[in-house]
Amino acid sequence: MAAYNISVNGKSHQVDVDSDTPLLWVLRDNLDMVGTKFGCGMAQCGACTVHLDGSAIRSCSFPVSAVGEKKITTIEGLSADNDHPLQQAWQAHDVPQCGYCQAGQIMNAASLLNSNPNPSDDDIANAMNGNICRCGTYVRIKAAIKSAAEKYS
Amino acid sequence: MSIIKTQYNRRSFMQVSAAAGGGIMLGFNWLTSCTPAQTASVPKEWFDINAFIKIGDNGNVTIYSPNPEIGQNVKTAMPLIVAEELDVDWTSVTVEQADLNTVKYNRQIAGGSQSIRHGWSGLRMAGATGRRMLMEAAARRWQVDVGQLTTEKGKVINGKESLGYGELAAEAVSIPVPEEVELKEVNDFKLIGSKVKNVDGKKITNGTPLFGLDYKREGMLIAMIVHPPAFGLKLKNLDASKAKAMPGIRDVVVINSEPADKQWSDNNAFPELIAVVGESTWQVMKAKKAVVAEWEEDTPLESTTGHEQKMDEALATGKGNVAREDGDTAKAFKKAAKVVESIYSAPFLPHNTMEPMNFFADVKPDKAELVGPIQTPESLRKSTASLLGLTEDQVTIQMTRMGGGFGRRLYGHFGTEAAAISQKMQAPIKLIYSREDDMTQGTYRPTYKVKYRAALDENNNLIGFEAKGTGVPGSPLFPNRYPAGAVDNYRAESIKIDTNISTGAWRAPRSNFTAGIEQAFLDEVAEAAGKDPIDFRLELFDRAINNPVGEKNDYDPKRYAGVLKLIREKSNWDTKTPGVFRGVSAYYCHNSYVAQVVDLELENGKPKLKKVWCAVDCGIVVNKEGALNQVEGGIVDGIGHAMYSSISFEDGKPQSQNFDKYRLIRYKEAPLEVETFFVENDIDPTGLGEPSLPPVIGALANALYQAVGKRLYAQPFAAQV
Numbered sequence: 001m002a003a004y005n006i007s008v009n010g011k012s013h014q015v016d017v018d019s020d021t022p023l024l025w026v027l028r029d030n031l032d033m034v035g036t037k038f039g040c041g042m043a044q045c046g047a048c049t050v051h052l053d054g055s056a057i058r059s060c061s062f063p064v065s066a067v068g069e070k071k072i073t074t075i076e077g078l079s080a081d082n083d084h085p086l087q088q089a090w091q092a093h094d095v096p097q098c099g100y101c102q103a104g105q106i107m108n109a110a111s112l113l114n115s116n117p118n119p120s121d122d123d124i125a126n127a128m129n130g131n132i133c134r135c136g137t138y139v140r141i142k143a144a145i146k147s148a149a150e151k152y153s
Numbered sequence: 154m155s156i157i158k159t160q161y162n163r164r165s166f167m168q169v170s171a172a173a174g175g176g177i178m179l180g181f182n183w184l185t186s187c188t189p190a191q192t193a194s195v196p197k198e199w200f201d202i203n204a205f206i207k208i209g210d211n212g213n214v215t216i217y218s219p220n221p222e223i224g225q226n227v228k229t230a231m232p233l234i235v236a237e238e239l240d241v242d243w244t245s246v247t248v249e250q251a252d253l254n255t256v257k258y259n260r261q262i263a264g265g266s267q268s269i270r271h272g273w274s275g276l277r278m279a280g281a282t283g284r285r286m287l288m289e290a291a292a293r294r295w296q297v298d299v300g301q302l303t304t305e306k307g308k309v310i311n312g313k314e315s316l317g318y319g320e321l322a323a324e325a326v327s328i329p330v331p332e333e334v335e336l337k338e339v340n341d342f343k344l345i346g347s348k349v350k351n352v353d354g355k356k357i358t359n360g361t362p363l364f365g366l367d368y369k370r371e372g373m374l375i376a377m378i379v380h381p382p383a384f385g386l387k388l389k390n391l392d393a394s395k396a397k398a399m400p401g402i403r404d405v406v407v408i409n410s411e412p413a414d415k416q417w418s419d420n421n422a423f424p425e426l427i428a429v430v431g432e433s434t435w436q437v438m439k440a441k442k443a444v445v446a447e448w449e450e451d452t453p454l455e456s457t458t459g460h461e462q463k464m465d466e467a468l469a470t471g472k473g474n475v476a477r478e479d480g481d482t483a484k485a486f487k488k489a490a491k492v493v494e495s496i497y498s499a500p501f502l503p504h505n506t507m508e509p510m511n512f513f514a515d516v517k518p519d520k521a522e523l524v525g526p527i528q529t530p531e532s533l534r535k536s537t538a539s540l541l542g543l544t545e546d547q548v549t550i551q552m553t554r555m556g557g558g559f560g561r562r563l564y565g566h567f568g569t570e571a572a573a574i575s576q577k578m579q580a581p582i583k584l585i586y587s588r589e590d591d592m593t594q595g596t597y598r599p600t601y602k603v604k605y606r607a608a609l610d611e612n613n614n615l616i617g618f619e620a621k622g623t624g625v626p627g628s629p630l631f632p633n634r635y636p637a638g639a640v641d642n643y644r645a646e647s648i649k650i651d652t653n654i655s656t657g658a659w660r661a662p663r664s665n666f667t668a669g670i671e672q673a674f675l676d677e678v679a680e681a682a683g684k685d686p687i688d689f690r691l692e693l694f695d696r697a698i699n700n701p702v703g704e705k706n707d708y709d710p711k712r713y714a715g716v717l718k719l720i721r722e723k724s725n726w727d728t729k730t731p732g733v734f735r736g737v738s739a740y741y742c743h744n745s746y747v748a749q750v751v752d753l754e755l756e757n758g759k760p761k762l763k764k765v766w767c768a769v770d771c772g773i774v775v776n777k778e779g780a781l782n783q784v785e786g787g788i789v790d791g792i793g794h795a796m797y798s799s800i801s802f803e804d805g806k807p808q809s810q811n812f813d814k815y816r817l818i819r820y821k822e823a824p825l826e827v828e829t830f831f832v833e834n835d836i837d838p839t840g841l842g843e844p845s846l847p848p849v850i851g852a853l854a855n856a857l858y859q860a861v862g863k864r865l866y867a868q869p870f871a872a873q874v
C-alpha cells in the first residue's frame with residue numbers, strides 16, 4: 001500500500017492503495033465515484049473511459065501510480081450541471097437503452113471533440129470503435145455526436 | 154368511451170393511506186427518476202391514491218414503475234400509460250421503481266417482451282381509477298354531480314372553475330375505489346403515441362449511481378467467485394492459504410447456492426463455488442488469482458466438434474418428436490418438380506450484458522436483504538428464502554436498473570450466491586463477476602442446426618415443407634408458425650441432445666435463430682420458383698388468409714402480410730438501385746410483426762451495411778421514442794451476433810473469456826441508418842424488446858447472397874464474406 005495524491009474533477013484526493021490498483025477501482029471503491037463503469041478489465045470495451053489531461057484513457061487498465069500530476073476528469077466532472085453539449089445531445093437524442101456503457105461513450109466522444117471539434121463521419125467512427133454498446137445504440141450515438149459537434153465548434 | 158370494471162387486480166387500487174392527512178414524508182430515494190421539467194418545489198405531504206400513484210399537495214405526481222428495467226425502457230413506458238389515464242402533465246410526474254410486491258403489481262418480470270402487453274389494462278385502470286377518485290373528491294367539494302366534471306393536465310374542471318389534483322389528493326384517498334371506470338378512447342390519447350425521453354436519461358449521462366454494481370452499503374465487503382473452468386468439472390481440493398494471507402482479504406470460502414426448492418430460474422451449472430471476500434475490489438481480484446483449486450470430472454467434458462457431430466447425426470438419422478404434420482409430405486416430395494434442401498446452423502452465444510453479474514446481500518438470522526439487477530425478482534425471493542431457510546416475507550429484493558438483460562438475468566444464481574456468501578461471512582457483501590467469470594458461466598443461447606426441405610410443383614407452387622431441427626440441448630423449431638398453415642403438406646420434427654453446458658433464454662429465444670434461417674430458406678425457395686421474394690411470401694399469406702391449413706396457426710396472416718406490404722412500399726423494393734444489394738424478411742414473434750429490408754453496398758469487394766428499413770405492427774405504440782430505439786437496437790444486435798459472435802468449447806472449457814477473443818459488433822460495423830415505420834391501428838400494444846432482432850438476420854443473409862453470390866448457412870457470417 002502507498003499513498004497517492006490524485007486530482008479528480010478539479011479536486012485533490014489522497015488514496016492509500018496498492019500501486020498496481022487500476023484507476024477505475026480507486027474511483028469506484030475509494031472515491032465513491034461510480035459513474036465510471038467496469039465492463040471487461042482489459043481495455044477492450046471502453047465502459048471505464050475517463051480523461052487524463054483531457055484525453056481518453058481506459059481506467060480499468062491504468063494503474064493509479066501512473067497518474068502523477070495529471071488531471072483526471074470523470075463523467076461526474078464533465079460539466080457542472082449535466083450541460084456539456086454531449087450530455088445534452090445524448091438526452092435530446094434519447095441515446096441510452098440500458099445506459100451502462102454510455103458514460104464511457106460520452107467521455108470518449110468528449111475526448112474526440114476536445115482534439116477535433118469538427119469531426120468527419122470517419123473521424124467519429126475511428127474514435128468510437130473501441131466503445132462497445134451491447135444494446136446497439138450506435139445509430140443514436142452517431143446522431144448525438146454530430147449534433148453536439150455543431151455546438152462545440 | 155369504454156367503461157370497464159376494476160376487478161382486474163383490485164388489490165392494486167386499495168387505498169394504502171388510511172385516511173386524509175395520512176401523508177408520508179418524502180425521503181431521498183436513489184431509484185427515483187425525474188422528468189426534465191420537474192419543478193424544484195417539494196410537496197409537504199404525499200397521498201397514496203393506489204399502488205401506482207402518489208400525489209403531492211403541490212400537484213407533483215409519483216408513478217411507480219412495476220417491472221424491472223433492463224434497457225427495454227419500461228420504466229418510462231409503463232408510468233406513461235398510468236399518466237395518460239390519470240390525465241396529468243408528464244412534466245409533473247416523477248417515476249420510481251416499485252418494490253417487489255406481486256400482490257399489488259402482478260407480473261414483475263422483464264422477459265418475453267411482455268411487460269407492456271401484460272401491463273396495459275392494469276396500468277390504464279390504475280390511472281383511470283385515480284382520476285375518478287380525484288373527480289369524486291372535487292364533486293363533493295363543489296357539491297355537484299361528478300358527471301359534469303372533466304379533467305385536463307392534472308386538474309379537475311367544472312366549467313370555469315378548476316381544482317388541481319394536489320388540492321384534491323387528501324380528500325381523494327378517502328373516496329371508495331370505484332367499481333367501474335371510464336377509459337380514454339385511443340383517439341384521445343395525448344401522451345401515448347408521443348415521443349417521451351428516458352426518465353433516467355439525466356442520471357445515465359451524468360454518472361449518478363443507478364446500477365446494481367454501483368450499490369454500496371456501509372461496512373460492505375466485496376466478494377468474487379471462482380467457478381470450475383470447464384462444464385463437467387467440480388471442486389476436488391482447495392488451497393486458499395496464499396489468497397487468505399493477502400492484504401485486505403477476509404476469507405476464502407466454499408459455498409453452495411442451490412436452493413432446496415429449485416425453480417426454473419435456478420438454472421446453473423456450478424452450484425458449488427469458491428468465494429473470495431475482502432475489503433476492496435482490486436484486492437479481491439488479485440487474491441482470486443492466488444487461489445489454488447484442483448478440479449475433478451463430474452460429468453463428461455464436451456467439445457464443439459462433438460456437438461456438431463451429434464447434431465449432424467440427429468439430422469441425418471435421428472427420430473424425434475413430430476410436433477406437427479399436415480397432409481403427407483412424403484407424397485408431396487415424391488411428385489415435386491423441384492426440391493430445395495438446406496441445412497443452417499448457429500453457435501452457442503453468451504449474453505454479455507455490459508454490466509457483469511452482481512448482487513448485494515445482507516443476510517441476518519431472521520431476514521435477508523438483497524439489492525441488484527434481476528429480471529425475475531419474485532423467483533429470486535423464493536429461491537433465496539429456500540436456500541436460507543427463511544420465509545418469503547423475511548426476504549426483500551430491491552430492483553436496480555440493469556446494465557442489460559437479454560435473458561441472462563432471468564437466472565438469478567448470482568443472487569443466491571450473494572446470499573450464501575453473506576450468510577457465511579455474517580456481513581453485508583456485494584458479489585461481482587469479472588467479465589471472464591460472466592462469459593464462462595452460461596446460460597448460453599443453445600447451438601442449433603436445422604434442415605429445411607421445400608417441394609415445388611411444375612407451376613412453382615409450394616406443395617411441401619419439412620423442418621427437422623436439433624440443437625444442444627434442444628430444437629429451435631416453432632411448429633405452428635409460418636409457413637405452417639400456408640402449405641398443404643407440412644412437417645416439423647424436433648430432436649433433443651443432452652448436455653451439461655447451462656443454456657437458457659437469450660433475447661428472442663429460438664426465434665433469434667429460426668427467423669433468420671426460415672427467411673433465408675424462403676428466399677432460396679422463391680429463387681427456385683422464379684418469384685420475387687416478397688411476392689412469394691405474400692402468396693403464402695394469401696393462402697393462410699383465404700384457406701388456412703390446420704387450426705393451430707400461431708399468427709395473424711393479415712397483420713403479417715401488412716408489414717411486408719408496408720416495407721415493400723416504404724423501401725421502394727420494386728425500384729432497383731445499381732450497386733445496392735437488398736434482402737427482405739418478415740417474422741412474427743413475441744406478439745409483434747416485423748418486416749425488414751437490409752441494404753448493402755460493396756466497398757473494396759467487402760459488403761458494407763448502408764441502411765435497414767423496418768416495418769412494425771405492435772398495435773398501439775406507447776412511447777414512440779423508446780419504441781424506435783428498441784427497434785434500432787434489436788436490428789444492430791441481430792446483425793452483430795449473426796456476423797461476428799460465437800463461443801466454442803473444448804473439453805468443457807469456453808474458448809473465449811473476454812472481448813479480446815469474443816466479438817461483439819462495434820460502431821464501424823453497425824448500420825448507421827435505420828428507418829422504422831409503425832402500422833397505425835387501435836390494437837392493444839405488444840412489446841418491442843425482442844421482435845426486431847430475429848428477422849434482420851434473414852434480411853442480412855439474403856442481402857449478403859445478393860452481394861457476394863453465395864448463400865451463407867453457418868453463423869457467424871463475417872469470416873465467410
